[in-house]
Amino acid sequence: MTPTKKLPIRASARDDRFFRASHHVLKRYELNRLGVSDGWLRFEVKGGHMPYEVCIPLEGDATPTCTCPDAKNHAPRLTAGFCKHIIACLLRTSDGSCPEGDLSYHLLDLML
Numbered sequence: 001m002t003p004t005k006k007l008p009i010r011a012s013a014r015d016d017r018f019f020r021a022s023h024h025v026l027k028r029y030e031l032n033r034l035g036v037s038d039g040w041l042r043f044e045v046k047g048g049h050m051p052y053e054v055c056i057p058l059e060g061d062a063t064p065t066c067t068c069p070d071a072k073n074h075a076p077r078l079t080a081g082f083c084k085h086i087i088a089c090l091l092r093t094s095d096g097s098c099p100e101g102d103l104s105y106h107l108l109d110l111m112l
């Protein structure tokens with residue numbers, strides 16, 4: 001078995017994104033579940049500068065994606081690609097309202 005390469009995670013950047021996800025995005029933004037396509041659960045996140053789309057894989061260890069600038073420019077080298085929008089959508093799936101179940105397990109790699 002080949003060991004998986006650990007993506008870079010800077011604790012302070014991770015904690016900052018978790019804080020902004022829970023205190024800003026979940027409280028002030030609109031997270032609209034768009035549905036599932038090709039095994040990915042899609043959300044539209046509105047409330048920031050522009051609406052963004054977050055896609056979360058329902059299986060496997062692929063990294064969730066977001067169309068925001070942070071997910072493209074900074075999050076890959078600071079938080080394994082996780083921006084505040086992705087974290088907020090994953091936290092939202094853990095509240096029991098997601099038909100696909102709790103997908104917050106994607107956050108475990110960020111915490112360990």
Ligand SMILES: [Zn+2]
Binds near residue numbers: 069084085
């Ligand atoms: Zn984002």
